[in-house]
Amino acid sequence: WLGLGLAGGGTLLIGGADARDVRGDALLGAALALLGAVAMAGILLVVRREHARLEAAAFSSIAPFSGALCLAAALALRGALTGVGPPAPCAASRAWGAATAVVSQLVGHTALTWALARASPTTVALATTTEPVIATLVVFVWMDERPGPHVLAGSAVILAGVTLGLSGRRP
Secondary structure, eight states: OHHHHHHHHHHHHHHHHHHTOOSHHHHHHHHHHHHHHHHHHHHHHHHHHTHHHHHTOOHHHHHHHHHHHHHHHHHHHHHHHTTOSSOOOOHHHHHHHHHHIIIIIIIHHHHHHHHHTTSOHHHHHHHHTTHHHHHHHHHHHHHOOOOOHHHHHHHHHHHHHHHHHHHOOOO
């Protein structure tokens, strides 16, 4: 529980800094991130319910399920965004967006589905709190974007919480 609390606190540190930005785009981004977290919790619960089928499944047999799930999510998002937001991105932006979707969504969520057959939903959910830490590292390396002090502090707290939570030790 302490690990979950720490990881959640670190996530609030990272997200809380964006909440102080009163511009509409930052608040919309925070709201969409929260909606994504709720959707991810739902996915974890549905997949866990199918535990018996997944337990015997190999990673390669879970991929079609995850692919269908990602495709449905992409179509729902596309439908929701029709006529909303900025003009369509250039071809390079669409290519990077597609690559991001394949790596983070299809591969990442397939791995989460596979992990749910082998670990508790709480353990898998705790591991997913590392996503903002990994995203910060990727953006730093690829785009030379320097994280602020709140992001660095939040990342450290998240990593401490995940390490504690996954170590299985009692405080």
